[in-house]
Amino acid sequence: MSFLPKNTELIKQHKKLLLSLQNIDIGLFEIHSKKEPILTAMKSSKDKMMDIEDDSRRDNEEIAKTKIELERLREELVKFEKDKQVIEDNLLSASNSEEEEALKRDLDYCRLEIKLSIKKIRDVNNLHANLKRDIHKRDQDSKLQQEIFYDEHEKLQKLDEKISKEEESLQMERDELTKKLDPAILQEYEKISSCNMPFIAAGSIRDDVCTGCNILVTPIMQVQVHEAEDWVFCDHCGAFMLFVEKTKDKIERFPKG
Numbered sequence: 001m002s003f004l005p006k007n008t009e010l011i012k013q014h015k016k017l018l019l020s021l022q023n024i025d026i027g028l029f030e031i032h033s034k035k036e037p038i039l040t041a042m043k044s045s046k047d048k049m050m051d052i053e054d055d056s057r058r059d060n061e062e063i064a065k066t067k068i069e070l071e072r073l074r075e076e077l078v079k080f081e082k083d084k085q086v087i088e089d090n091l092l093s094a095s096n097s098e099e100e101e102a103l104k105r106d107l108d109y110c111r112l113e114i115k116l117s118i119k120k121i122r123d124v125n126n127l128h129a130n131l132k133r134d135i136h137k138r139d140q141d142s143k144l145q146q147e148i149f150y151d152e153h154e155k156l157q158k159l160d161e162k163i164s165k166e167e168e169s170l171q172m173e174r175d176e177l178t179k180k181l182d183p184a185i186l187q188e189y190e191k192i193s194s195c196n197m198p199f200i201a202a203g204s205i206r207d208d209v210c211t212g213c214n215i216l217v218t219p220i221m222q223v224q225v226h227e228a229e230d231w232v233f234c235d236h237c238g239a240f241m242l243f244v245e246k247t248k249d250k251i252e253r254f255p256k257g
């Protein structure tokens with residue numbers, strides 16, 4: 001790139017800086033990949049805790065409802081008993097057989113109401129007791145579960161804090177490093193980074209191939225990179241070509257000279 005500064009000393013120095021920058025970016029990328037599942041797990045354990053709280057609230061509302069219904073039925077029963085008493089008193093002082101028949105019918109009806117009322121109270125009472133028993137059992141299970149989720153959440157939180165600190169210090173290191181870089185070169189690096197994966201913006205030629213895209217690099221380019229008089233970029237992936245490296249294997253197989 002013709003617009004990048006090309007002083008030989010500056011190029012040499014910047015190659016090292018770019019490589020360090022890339023190592024930091026790899027570290028940051030790894031931290032992000034570690035953080036993501038932790039945050040997801042944290043959210044899920046929090047959701048589970050909230051579900052348990054919701055269930056417990058609903059159960060208590062249900063219990064409260066049966067209690068109110070029970071009170072209402074008991075009051076109703078007292079009223080029927082009073083009615084019955086009144087009818088029985090009236091029956092004692094009935095003046096003719098017609099009135100007596102009518103009062104007896106009322107009494108039968110009232111007794112039926114009382115029977116029904118007692119049956120209803122028994123049913124609601126049973127329901128109330130069953131609910132209480134179920135809720136008590138569920139509450140015990142929930143408490144245990146809640147403790148497990150709470151512990152899990154706390155562990156994840158600590159892990160997240162630890163990783164966040166690592167991230168922060170790495171980010172600070174990056175900020176310091178980027179201050180040392182020529183702005184045009186940094187901008188170019190960031191541009192390539194955003195197109196490629198972050199760790200192949202600063203590439204090298206290793207055993208004749210680009211470390212960014214694994215495609216063979218021409219011998220002319222290798223010489224250019226080796227002499228380091230100008231910036232060289234991979235024709236395929238656009239990465240900076242910083243160094244020419246030979247691995248041990250290759251050197252043994254293709255000895256120099």
Ligand SMILES: [Zn+2]
Pocket residue numbers: 203210211212213214215234235236237238239
């Ligand atoms: Zn490449």
